[in-house]
Amino acid sequence: MSARAVRFYDEHPSPATLRDEVLQGLGAHPKRIAPKFFYDERGSRLFDAICELPEYYPTRTEMAILRGCAPEIRQLAGPNCMLIELGSGASRKIRLLLETLRPRRYLGIDISREFLLESVERLAQDYPWLEVHAACADFSRNLDLPDCHGTERKLAFFPGSTIGNFEPYEALAFLQHIRRLLQPDGALLVGVDLKKDPQILHRAYNDNQGVTAAFNLNLLERLRSELGAKLDPRVFRHRAFYNAKAGRIEMHLVSQHAQEICIDGRRFRFKAGESIHSENSYKYSVAEFHALARRAALQPVRVWLDPERLFSVHYLSVAAACPPYIL
Numbered sequence: 001m002s003a004r005a006v007r008f009y010d011e012h013p014s015p016a017t018l019r020d021e022v023l024q025g026l027g028a029h030p031k032r033i034a035p036k037f038f039y040d041e042r043g044s045r046l047f048d049a050i051c052e053l054p055e056y057y058p059t060r061t062e063m064a065i066l067r068g069c070a071p072e073i074r075q076l077a078g079p080n081c082m083l084i085e086l087g088s089g090a091s092r093k094i095r096l097l098l099e100t101l102r103p104r105r106y107l108g109i110d111i112s113r114e115f116l117l118e119s120v121e122r123l124a125q126d127y128p129w130l131e132v133h134a135a136c137a138d139f140s141r142n143l144d145l146p147d148c149h150g151t152e153r154k155l156a157f158f159p160g161s162t163i164g165n166f167e168p169y170e171a172l173a174f175l176q177h178i179r180r181l182l183q184p185d186g187a188l189l190v191g192v193d194l195k196k197d198p199q200i201l202h203r204a205y206n207d208n209q210g211v212t213a214a215f216n217l218n219l220l221e222r223l224r225s226e227l228g229a230k231l232d233p234r235v236f237r238h239r240a241f242y243n244a245k246a247g248r249i250e251m252h253l254v255s256q257h258a259q260e261i262c263i264d265g266r267r268f269r270f271k272a273g274e275s276i277h278s279e280n281s282y283k284y285s286v287a288e289f290h291a292l293a294r295r296a297a298l299q300p301v302r303v304w305l306d307p308e309r310l311f312s313v314h315y316l317s318v319a320a321a322c323p324p325y326i327l
C-alpha cells in the first residue's frame with residue numbers, strides 16, 4: 001500500500017505574534033518569554049536530542065509506560081477513533097499506540113512548522129493505512145480543530161508532560177478547552193511528570209553534554225534571527241533549578257553582566273545576574289493532577305505509573321458516566 005498524502009492546515013503563529021509576546025514579556029518584571037518559543041526547527045531538533053540523554057528520564061519512562069498500556073487504551077477508546085496529538089514533535093510516541101489502536105484518522109498539532117511537516121510525512125509513509133492530517137497551530141490560544149473530522153470518537157494524546165509548562169490556572173483553562181473539543185464521548189491521554197527527588201530533576205535539566213543549555217540559549221538565537229534583536233547570546237548562561245515551594249523546575253537565561261538588549265527599537269536593561277524566565281515545568285502528584293482534571297470536568301478513568309514512580313500517564317474521560325476509576 002502506498003502512503004496517502006498528508007493534509008496540512010497552516011495556522012503558523014505570525015512573526016508579529018512572536019514579536020508582540022516577546023516585547024511584552026521582556027517589559028514585564030521579572031522578564032519572561034513563554035517556552036512555546038523554544039520550538040523553531042533547531043529548537044525542535046535540540047529537544048529531540050534532549051530526549052536521548054541519559055539524564056532525561058521522562059521520554060524513555062513515558063515510552064515504557066505506553067508500550068505496556070496500549071492494549072488497555074484500545075479497550076477504553078475502542079477502534080476507529082480520531083487520534084489528535086497535541087505538541088506532536090517527532091511523532092515518535094504515537095507509534096507505540098498506532099498498531100494497537102488502529103485509529104481511523106490521525107491529526108498532529110504543533111507550533112514548529114518544518115519539524116511537524118517532516119515528522120508527519122515519515123508517519124504517513126510508515127503507516128500507509130492511516131489518514132494523516134497535520135496542523136501548525138498554537139494550542140495555547142483557543143485552539144480550533146481543522147475541518148477534518150467525522151462523527152468518530154476523539155482521543156487526544158498530550159505526551160511529554162508539556163502540560164507542566166502551563167501555570168496551573170492555565171492548565172485548568174486548557175483542559176476545559178480540550179474537553180469541549182472532545183465532546184461528546186472523547187477522552188484525553190496525557191503524560192504528566194511526577195514530583196520526585198529534586199536531585200533527579202536537577203540532573204535531567206542540567207545534562208553533562210550541555211544540550212539543555214543549548215536548547216535554552218537557542219531562544220536568544222531565535223530573537224536575533226527572526227526579530228533582528230541586538231544581543232550577544234554568549235553573555236547569557238543557562239540556569240535550571242527545582243523550586244520546591246512552587247513544585248516546578250524553572251529555566252532561566254541569566255545575564256552575566258549589566259547590559260542592554262534592543263529589539264524593534266525598544267531597549268531592555270539587564271542588571272548583572274538578572275534573568276529571562278524561559279520555562280516552568282510543573283510536577284504533579286497523581287492526586288494533584290486528578291484534582292485538576294476533575295475541576296475541568298474530566299473524569300479520571302485510569303492512571304499508569306512506572307515501577308519507580310517517576311512519570312504518570314492518565315486516561316481522562318469527557319463523559320460523566322464512565323467506567324469506574326482504576327489505579
Ligand SMILES: C[S@@+](CC[C@H](N)C(=O)[O-])C[C@H]1O[C@@H](n2cnc3c(N)ncnc32)[C@H](O)[C@@H]1O
Binds near residue numbers: 036039047138140161
Ligand atoms: C516538551 S516537547 C514534547 C514533544 C513530544 N510530544 C514528546 O513527548 O517528546 C513539546 C512539544 O509541543 C510543541 N509545543 C509547545 N508549545 C506549543 C504550543 N503552544 N502550541 C503547539 N505546539 C506547542 C513543541 O513544538 C514540541 O514539539
